[in-house]
Structures are given as C-alpha cells and as structure tokens.
Amino acid sequence: MLSTSNATFSPVEDRILDAAVSCVVDFGVERVMLAEIARRAGVSRPTIYRRWPDAQSVLAAALTREITGVLTRVPSRGEGREALVERIVRVARELHASRFVDAILDSGPKLVMTYVTERLGTSQYILIEALAGELARAQAEGTVRPGDPTQLATMVLLTAQSTIQSAHMVEPILGGEDLARELTYSLNGYLKP
Structure with a gap:
C-alpha cells in the first residue's frame, strides 16, 4: 500500500x-x-x-493532505503492474475531480509552476517514495521492467501530474474515460517488462 x-x-x-x-x-x-x-x-x-x-x-x-488523503481513499485492487497502474489512474482521476486541486490549477499559476519547473514538493516526494516501493515489489514479481524504482516512480509521477494539469485543456479531444484509458495504456507501456 x-x-x-x-x-x-x-x-x-x-x-x-x-x-x-x-x-x-x-x-x-x-x-x-x-x-x-x-x-x-x-x-x-x-x-x-x-x-x-x-x-x-x-x-x-x-495540498499535501489532499493528495495523501486521495492515496488513502483509493486502495489497491490487487498486486503487480496492472493493479498499480489502475490505482495510479484512479488517484489521478480523483485529483482531477478535486475542487481544491482544480482551484489551484486555475488560480495559482505561480504556485503550480514552482512544483512543475523549480522543485519537488512534499506531496511529490511522498508519491515518489510510495510508488518506488510498489514498483520494486512489482519488479520482484516480474510485472515491471528492470530499472531504478525511484527513477521509474519519478517518471510515472511526471506523466500522471502532466495528465492532471492538462486534462481540462484536452477535454474536447481526450476527456473522461478516453483520457483514463490512454493514461493507463501509457503507464502500462512504460512499465511493462
């Protein structure tokens, strides 16, 4: 977990x-x-x-509390890469639906850009650490490709974070279930052995 x-x-x-x-x-x-x-x-x-x-x-x-709260509310539904990716996508969807996260993205470009281009925040470190542990377990069972779990987790974070940040922008082209499906495909493809 x-x-x-x-x-x-x-x-x-x-x-x-x-x-x-x-x-x-x-x-x-x-x-x-x-x-x-x-x-x-x-x-x-x-x-x-x-x-x-x-x-x-x-x-x-x-924001840290919001993100860690979502992690707590969205449990894993199994073991291995596919279950982990499915959970990451559900977490991303819930964060995208958060009125608080939405308000930050809409009204706080300076705050958002700090954590996109300048430095990692506490919640990002928490996510990377948690993902790295899950990825290491999935690597041990052979469902995630070899590589440094922290580096893989960081790339997964960047991908999911970018998806959340840009979801409104691409909604007319790639919204709702379509976005979730493509994020799932992208993460599974990246992590597959």
Missing part, C-alpha cells in the same frame, strides 16, 4: 487546512489571506504562525 504517514495533522491543523481549502475554492490562490484562514478556522493568526510561516505554507500543507 502507498504510504501516507508523512502527512498526518492534528484536529486544529485539520481545521486550519479545511479553512485554507475553502478560501482557495472561494477566492483563488492569489487572494487567500492568513487572516481569513484564521477566521474560518476559528483560531488566531498566532495559532497558525506556530505551525506555518505564511499562507503559502498552509496551502502547500493543504
């Missing part, structure tokens, strides 16, 4: 993150203010500052 142990939050932190998510959905990334997050969470700004240095850090934590 893909691990999500790096992304657990206290009840107060969950309230703060819930408030941040609602702010992003209502106002967009650029207009999220720490004072509004605090008001919606029913906490003081110092309570937030004890946990995160600024609103962008709160949003990054909320």
